[in-house]
Amino acid sequence: MLLKDKNxxxxxxxxxxxxxxxxxxxxxxxxxxxxxxxIDELNQVKEEIKNVNPDIKCVLxxxxxxxxxxxxxxxxxxxxxxxxxHGVIANAxxxxxxxxxxxxxxxxxxxxxxxxxGVFHTFxxxxxxxxxxxxxxxxxFIITGSATYPAAMPMFAxxxxxxxxVVGFQRALALEYKRENIxxxxxxxxxxxxxxxxxxxxxxxxxxxxxxxxxxxTEYFVFLLTKEANRVSDELIYTNEFExxxxxxxxxxxxxxxxxxxxxxxxxxxxxxxxxxIRKQRRLAQFFL
Numbered sequence: 001m002l003l004k005d006k007n008x009x010x011x012x013x014x015x016x017x018x019x020x021x022x023x024x025x026x027x028x029x030x031x032x033x034x035x036x037x038x039i040d041e042l043n044q045v046k047e048e049i050k051n052v053n054p055d056i057k058c059v060l061x062x063x064x065x066x067x068x069x070x071x072x073x074x075x076x077x078x079x080x081x082x083x084x085x086h087g088v089i090a091n092a093x094x095x096x097x098x099x100x101x102x103x104x105x106x107x108x109x110x111x112x113x114x115x116x117x118g119v120f121h122t123f124x125x126x127x128x129x130x131x132x133x134x135x136x137x138x139x140x141f142i143i144t145g146s147a148t149y150p151a152a153m154p155m156f157a158x159x160x161x162x163x164x165x166v167v168g169f170q171r172a173l174a175l176e177y178k179r180e181n182i183x184x185x186x187x188x189x190x191x192x193x194x195x196x197x198x199x200x201x202x203x204x205x206x207x208x209x210x211x212x213x214x215x216x217x218t219e220y221f222v223f224l225l226t227k228e229a230n231r232v233s234d235e236l237i238y239t240n241e242f243e244x245x246x247x248x249x250x251x252x253x254x255x256x257x258x259x260x261x262x263x264x265x266x267x268x269x270x271x272x273x274x275x276x277x278i279r280k281q282r283r284l285a286q287f288f289l
Contacts (some may be wrong), residue, residue, distance in 0.1 A: 001029030012092030014041035016194035024218035052259035067119030084131035115162035174234035241277035
């Protein structure tokens with residue numbers, strides 16, 4: 001189990017990406033703290049988690065990430081229940097689609113509050129509880145971003161602005177805490193079958209072929225929580241680039257997948273574009289191999 005005995009907290013984990021990441025963490029041996037604003041959905045997720053791995057500890061608590069007092073109490077609770085935290089995933093998100101000149105200021109502000117202020121609150125509240133005493137296995141702070149950075153989306157002005165904002169926030173954190181044992185990274189998926197994208201239709205089994213299922217993203221998050229990613233920090237991981245690579249791994253002959261050097265040579269010669277996309281995240285490429 002890749003995450004055995006680690007303590008991981010995921011915000012926005014009652015559904016979508018956060019739910020599937022929490023389940024994947026538990027499956028890999030981690031104790032998990034799950035949170036959102038819906039107690040009923042959290043209880044359902046906890047039941048799924050315990051079915052996957054009854055031996056891990058799963059605790060839950062509701063909170064609104066835009067209210068710092070709630071987030072502060074949230075992480076005090078998780079620390080009391082789980083101990084020091086090895087990883088925290090700032091995943092809670094909000095979106096909305098309107099013509100910008102018709103965008104209500106209150107709704108615009110709400111999206112920014114969840115997607116930027118919520119990430120700030122999450123880091124601020126969790127900082128004192130992160131396990132930062134092991135240089136060989138650093139604490140991990142992971143943000144769920146979006147490929148709207150840098151590919152801005154019309155009619156999603158608030159969402160796009162917020163996803164640009166968290167990129168800057170991550171880079172500031174990575175510089176400020178570079179002498180501490182914390183890594184900061186972001187997963188930037190394209191379209192995912194979640195309520196944010198498809199509303200009430202999410203999970204109905206009828207998503208278009210170019211829309212990812214949330215479970216397809218879990219390996220990216222798991223990787224960033226493992227020791228293999230201990231030296232990976234301030235990276236932006238675009239899943240669309242790696243999905244081409246992962247598809248290729250399923251298609252090519254086994255002889256080219258014997259080890260990384262063999263695969264690297266194959267990619268350089270036959271798939272230079274794919275190799276160029278993934279070479280900066282070599283450790284992740286090796287992890288998928």
